[in-house]
Amino acid sequence: MERRLVERAMHGDEAAFDDLVERVGDHLHSIARRILRDPYLAEDATQRALLDAWQNLPRLRDPDRFEAWAYRLIVNACNAEARRERRHHGNLRLLASDEPFVSDTASRIAIQHQLDQAFQRLGVEHRTVVVLIHYVGLSSTEAAAAMGTPVGTVRSRLHYALKYLREAVEADARLERSESLA
Amino acid sequence: MRENDEFIGQVEDYLVEFDGDTPLPGRVADAIHAELPRTRQAKAGPGFMRMPPMLSTLPSRAPLGIAAAAVVIAVVLGAVFINRDNNQSGVGGVPAASPTPESSQSLTTLLAEAPGAPCPGITDEPMCLEPGIYQVGGIDVWPAIITIDVPENWWYYANGTGSTGVLVQTDDVTNGSGWGVLFNTVSSLANDPCDPTAGRFETHDHTPGELYEVMAAWPDFEASGARPITINGYKGVSFALTGGVTEAHCANTNMWTTANGASLDAYPFVSDEGRPYQVGFRIFDIDGEPLIVMAMDFPQSSPWETGMGHPFDANAHAVHQVEMDAILDSIELKDPEGGAN
Numbered sequence: 001m002e003r004r005l006v007e008r009a010m011h012g013d014e015a016a017f018d019d020l021v022e023r024v025g026d027h028l029h030s031i032a033r034r035i036l037r038d039p040y041l042a043e044d045a046t047q048r049a050l051l052d053a054w055q056n057l058p059r060l061r062d063p064d065r066f067e068a069w070a071y072r073l074i075v076n077a078c079n080a081e082a083r084r085e086r087r088h089h090g091n092l093r094l095l096a097s098d099e100p101f102v103s104d105t106a107s108r109i110a111i112q113h114q115l116d117q118a119f120q121r122l123g124v125e126h127r128t129v130v131v132l133i134h135y136v137g138l139s140s141t142e143a144a145a146a147m148g149t150p151v152g153t154v155r156s157r158l159h160y161a162l163k164y165l166r167e168a169v170e171a172d173a174r175l176e177r178s179e180s181l182a
Numbered sequence: 183m184r185e186n187d188e189f190i191g192q193v194e195d196y197l198v199e200f201d202g203d204t205p206l207p208g209r210v211a212d213a214i215h216a217e218l219p220r221t222r223q224a225k226a227g228p229g230f231m232r233m234p235p236m237l238s239t240l241p242s243r244a245p246l247g248i249a250a251a252a253v254v255i256a257v258v259l260g261a262v263f264i265n266r267d268n269n270q271s272g273v274g275g276v277p278a279a280s281p282t283p284e285s286s287q288s289l290t291t292l293l294a295e296a297p298g299a300p301c302p303g304i305t306d307e308p309m310c311l312e313p314g315i316y317q318v319g320g321i322d323v324w325p326a327i328i329t330i331d332v333p334e335n336w337w338y339y340a341n342g343t344g345s346t347g348v349l350v351q352t353d354d355v356t357n358g359s360g361w362g363v364l365f366n367t368v369s370s371l372a373n374d375p376c377d378p379t380a381g382r383f384e385t386h387d388h389t390p391g392e393l394y395e396v397m398a399a400w401p402d403f404e405a406s407g408a409r410p411i412t413i414n415g416y417k418g419v420s421f422a423l424t425g426g427v428t429e430a431h432c433a434n435t436n437m438w439t440t441a442n443g444a445s446l447d448a449y450p451f452v453s454d455e456g457r458p459y460q461v462g463f464r465i466f467d468i469d470g471e472p473l474i475v476m477a478m479d480f481p482q483s484s485p486w487e488t489g490m491g492h493p494f495d496a497n498a499h500a501v502h503q504v505e506m507d508a509i510l511d512s513i514e515l516k517d518p519e520g521g522a523n
Contacts, residue, residue, distance in 0.1 A: 014218045021214055025206035033204045034197055043210050050214050051221060058223050076443035079369075080323060115196040134190065135197040148445060152379070166189055 006063035009054070017054055024067070025050065028074045034131045035078045037120055042081075049077040071136070071146035075128055082124040111169060118168030126161040129154055290317040290329050293338045293346065301335050301351045309355045310335050311348070315512075318365045319346055323441040324518065325468035326416065328365055331512035333505050336362070344440035347476075348509065350502045352487075360450070360486025361499050363509055366474045367441035371396050375403075375448040376432035382439075385472045390419040390465035393472055397463065402427050403451065411464060414515045418466035422479060425451040426458035438474070450478060453485035466515065475513070477506055 005023075008016035028049055032042035052073050060069055119127065125147075132143040133154075140158070144151040293316045298308030311332050318328040323344040332348055339362060340346035349362030371393060374380035383396045398405035403425035411420045427448075435448040450459045462479035465472055478484065481500040488494055 012223055014215070017218060018211075018215055021206075021211055025211060026204075029206040029210075030204050034200055039204075042204075043207060046206060047210050047214055051217055054214075054218060055221055055223055079443045080441060111192050112196050112199065115193060116200070119196070130193065131197060134194045148439075148443060162190070162193070165193060169189075 003063045006057070006060070006066045010057045010060060010063065012058075017057075020053075020066075021050055024070055028070060031071075031074055031131055031136060032078050032081075034135055035075075035124060035128050036081055037127075042078075045074065045077040045081040048080065049073040052077065068142065068145060071132070071138070071142075072148065075132070075146050076148075078124065078128065114169040114172040115165060117172065118165045121168070122161055122164060126157050126164070129157040130161045130165075133158060290315060290327075292317050292319070293332075293348065294340065296332075296338060299334070301355065304335065304351060304353060305355055307355070310337050310351050319344070323367050325367065325471035325473055326466075327516040327518055328473070329512075329514045329516075330363075330509050333508065336505070336509075339364070344442040345444065345446060350499065350505065352498075354487070354490065354492065357490045358486070359499075360484040361478045361502065363478070363506060364476045366438070366446065366476060368393075368438045368472045368474050369441050369443070370439045372436050372438060373399075374401055375435055375437045375451070376401070376427065378434050378436060385438075387470045388472070390417065390467050390472065393465050393474075394419045394421055394463075397421075397423060400425075402432070413466065413513055416466045416468060416473075416515045418464055418473075420462070420464045422460050422462050423451075424458055424460045426456050427452055428456035429454060431456070441471075450480075450485045454489065455485075457482075457485070459485070462510075464510070468515070469517075473515075475510070477510060479503065479506070 005016050005019055009020055025046065029042060029046045032045040032049075033039065036042045036045060049070065050073075053070060060066065119130075122130070128147060129143060132138045132146055133140065138146065140151050140154050144154045147154060291314075293311070296314075296316050297312045299310050299312040300306045300308060301310040304310075313332055313334045315329055315331050318324070318330060330348070335351045336348045337351045337358070338346075339349045339358075344367035345364065347362055347364035350359050352359045352361075368385050370382040370384050372378070372380065372382055373396065383393075385393060394405070394408060397403075398408070398421070400423070403423045406422050406424065408419055408421040411418050429452055432448060432452045435452050436445045437448050438446050440446060450461065453459075459478070459482075460480045462477040464475040464477075466475075478499070481497050481503060483492060483495045483498040487498065
């Protein structure tokens with residue numbers, strides 16, 4: 001991220017912030033989509049995070065840390081959205097995923113479908129850690145900073161999430177095999 | 183290991199391909215752009231009135247400017263959210279009055295928007311709130327509409343979205359008092375505010391009594407005076423915690439995480455001197471979500487004041503305790519959905 005651009009936005013330059021939105025908006029939105037799995041919630045979370053960024057930019061100590069700081073803001077915004085959604089609807093709205101799946105010879109597609117089913121059953125905090133590390137590419141330490149949790153918590157959540165995903169995929173595969181034999 | 187690497191690769195492929203390419207919709211970028219002129223930026227340096235360091239996740243010790251701005255954004259975003267219907271994201275709209283029940287929340291002036299007034303006997307500058315009834319938070323993360331009656335010589339304070347209140351104003355209007363009442367959304371409690379490895383207690387759908395049990399078990403603090411309370415039909419528990427530990431003992435302090443994901447430190451229990459302080463807590467169950475009211479229920483100088491170099495005074499806030507009790511007695515809680523509770 002261009003330091004000068006961040007510095008201009010820190011001093012209230014709206015055009016500079018518009019440029020920042022253009023540069024990081026897609027990425028933050030894609031993170032929110034994967035954590036929240038709901039297009040409307042993801043849009044709201046991204047808007048919330050970016051307006052938080054605009055508001056608090058003057059307090060950012062190191063402009064070079066803008067990107068890491070933005071991860072923190074989008075994770076917080078996703079948490080708030082997920083929480084708000086739980087309060088009003090009892091659970092997260094999920095993208096439609098119950099349409100019948102036609103078995104494909106390409107096992108890769110089948111695994112993607114199984115991962116999708118399992119991923120949506122994970123809690124938002126577990127999805128967050130998987131997305132930050134295996135989609136964004138953060139280290140455990142960086143993910144911990146973004147989530148505001150100890151590194152140990154990140155590692156334990158990641159361990160649990162991957163274990164759950166693996167077991168879910170394997171269980172689905174066993175089920176499909178038994179159904180095809182029946 | 184190879185099998186594991188293969189599985190990780192499948193997970194990463196899935197995440198890359200999930201939903202395909204999802205750029206930020208132009209209407210969202212437009213909505214953000216439209217909000218910029220209406221959204222004040224926080225001050226870069228210490229504001230005209232510094233506040234106690236309650237939120238450890240803020241980039242530096244929180245002055246008023248950033249905190250006030252955070253509440254303003256909550257109001258703005260809340261207004262956007264309530265304009266959303268089932269089929270359309272609300273992010274593209276400009277906040278406007280809504281015919282939904284939530285719109286009734288704006289009838290009382292928000293603390294963040296309260297007019298300033300002179301502080302009698304302290305300063306003629308508008309460094310205090312105009313006395314009156316105000317709504318504590320916006321409508322975003324707050325489980326209920328909270329109103330309080332603010333007397334003269336008190337001032338607005340906010341830690342960020344989901345943690346806000348009023349502090350008494352004293353002669354040191356530049357630095358503030360660090361003494362007052364704070365209203366908090368809480369998503370998780372620490373099992374031990376001084377030991378992050380002790381784990382956390384997720385508060386959703388737990389009763390005030392269960393939350394009290396967690397806080398009463400905090401190792402360095404003593405709970406007393408627990409009793410049931412009810413305001414406007416919302417049940418809760420009132421109790422006091424007393425404690426005083428040094429920063430050396432409690433370096434990684436955290437009492438709870440707000441609904442917005444921010445971490446609240448254990449002020450005023452943690453200080454350089456480790457003097458004991460008593461804080462009154464009121465925990466309410468708002469339809470499964472906790473609301474914690476935290477009142478500096480001690481007469482002596484606050485750790486913030488002594489930290490600012492003021493001499494310790496055992497009765498610095500004795501008179502303010504009466505005012506604070508009146509504020510606590512004035513609390514009204516209303517259903518944010520507009521229905522009867």
